[in-house]
Amino acid sequence: MTYNVKDIKLAKKGQKKIDWAENHMPVLLNIRKDFEREKPLKDICVGFALHVTKETAALVRTLRCGGAKVAITSCNPLSTQDDVAAALAEDGINVYAWRGETTEEYYENIDRVLDHKPEITIDDGADLIFAIHSKRPELIEGIRGGCEETTTGIVRLRAMEKDNALKYPVLAVNDALTKYMFDNRYGTGQSTLDGILRATSVLLAGKVFVVGGYGWCGKGIAMRAKGMGSSVVITEVDPTRALEAVMDGFRVMPMREAAKIGDICVTATGDADVIRKEHIGEMKNGAILANSGHFNVELDVSGLDELSIDKTNIRENVERYKLKNGRYVYLLAEGRLVNLAAAEGHPSEVMDMSFANQALAVKYIADHDLEPGVHEIPKEIDERVAELKLQTMNIEIDILSERQREYLSSWKEGT
Ligand code: ADE
Numbered sequence: 001m002t003y004n005v006k007d008i009k010l011a012k013k014g015q016k017k018i019d020w021a022e023n024h025m026p027v028l029l030n031i032r033k034d035f036e037r038e039k040p041l042k043d044i045c046v047g048f049a050l051h052v053t054k055e056t057a058a059l060v061r062t063l064r065c066g067g068a069k070v071a072i073t074s075c076n077p078l079s080t081q082d083d084v085a086a087a088l089a090e091d092g093i094n095v096y097a098w099r100g101e102t103t104e105e106y107y108e109n110i111d112r113v114l115d116h117k118p119e120i121t122i123d124d125g126a127d128l129i130f131a132i133h134s135k136r137p138e139l140i141e142g143i144r145g146g147c148e149e150t151t152t153g154i155v156r157l158r159a160m161e162k163d164n165a166l167k168y169p170v171l172a173v174n175d176a177l178t179k180y181m182f183d184n185r186y187g188t189g190q191s192t193l194d195g196i197l198r199a200t201s202v203l204l205a206g207k208v209f210v211v212g213g214y215g216w217c218g219k220g221i222a223m224r225a226k227g228m229g230s231s232v233v234i235t236e237v238d239p240t241r242a243l244e245a246v247m248d249g250f251r252v253m254p255m256r257e258a259a260k261i262g263d264i265c266v267t268a269t270g271d272a273d274v275i276r277k278e279h280i281g282e283m284k285n286g287a288i289l290a291n292s293g294h295f296n297v298e299l300d301v302s303g304l305d306e307l308s309i310d311k312t313n314i315r316e317n318v319e320r321y322k323l324k325n326g327r328y329v330y331l332l333a334e335g336r337l338v339n340l341a342a343a344e345g346h347p348s349e350v351m352d353m354s355f356a357n358q359a360l361a362v363k364y365i366a367d368h369d370l371e372p373g374v375h376e377i378p379k380e381i382d383e384r385v386a387e388l389k390l391q392t393m394n395i396e397i398d399i400l401s402e403r404q405r406e407y408l409s410s411w412k413e414g415t
Contacts, residue, residue, distance in 0.1 A: 004097075007086060008089060011086040011087045011090035017057075018058060023348075027353060029062075031356055032066075035063075038066070044069070044366055045119050045120075046118060046119070047113045047114065047122070048060070049073050050072065050074070052072060052081060053344060055351035066359075066362075066363070068362075071112070072088070072097065073096045073097045073112065074101070075127055077103065077106045078333060078336045078340070079099070079345070080098055080099045080101075097109055117142055119142055120146065121146035123153055125294050133166075133167060145168055145370055151294075161374050169375055172375065173358055173377060175377060176382045176385070177382050178382050179357050185219055187350040188221060188339060189220025189224040192338060195292075195333065199332045200288060202288065204228035204264075205230065208261050208264075209222075210232075210259070210264065211233070211234050213236065213270070221268055230264070232251070233262065259275065259282050259283055262283070265290070267290075270294065272297040272298065277306065280323075285327040286327075286328055288330045289330065291336065299335040301335045309324055317332055317333045317342040318330055318331075318332060319331045353389055356385045357377060360381045
């Protein structure tokens, strides 16, 4: 076992955090019990590039209970919870991650995970898969498959698949209903506001809150910002989503207009260059800028630098930029995922479903021989996660009667 973490002495604190998370992840713990009995991953090496959080630690421990050997690094230089990484290391997991990695260190840590020759990979953003294909292709032969956690990663993998560049099978965990409808919406909604509030402690009521993108993440952020009393403005490029935002009661306008009136502007599109230099130059004095998309490409941070004559760190995760036009603009968490860099990521209850899908997807890969390419999560996995979550919430639902089942499968009954 090897590790590289910030401070192993933080392990006790991290262990308490992991215990807290596990107490709020009953679906994953239910799966863990089966794994303990059946050992479906016996001696299989699983390599992770996923935010090293207390919830991820619960997933790592579940896979280990199933017999897996695990090596893990983060998928973002700012998202590692150092106490959790220390706890994992002390518990015998190969972990290479700390908060504040340079880009070089980030890729070195990915290399350290790959040194373990993983047979199954778990990615959040596809950096591990990309490193394997571009730098360590000799590993592909020994890989049974991978799992991808996030929309951005799926988009990237589908582009690889289209170019015939994806050489092993990957399950699109993000695309499970029990993942994106909950994690992307309620998880991102809550954790993004959590990150903004921990960083700034500003009042949200009465603020103009601009959300770039009305996908599942953008919807969640908009819903929660509205709930806190902000006047929410949406920017979109997709006409259907824009229409949906209008009918959900939000103002919709192009970023060039929204940027002029936003007190807080957050991106969640998965695309680059959403808030650009020309937008930043038009922003109000005191505007707060944050990103909740996977990569730090949505806000033009170098454009912000070019527009500025001074940059000062004034609080943890808050940089104040003095623009040449005399106004101040505040950038949170260097434009990286604000919910993980300035807060603790999504709450455990929602990661319970995401990581239950991950655990079952890893088992599915171990049990099946899949063709290279991006694969949907089997419906049985999705349904099992939904059923288990309801059970653990003590919620009962109705069951179709025989007559109802027949009605649904017949086409002869009409008016
Ligand atoms: N992505 C968003 N929130 C997360 C969390 N709490 N743990 C791991 N990945 C996450």
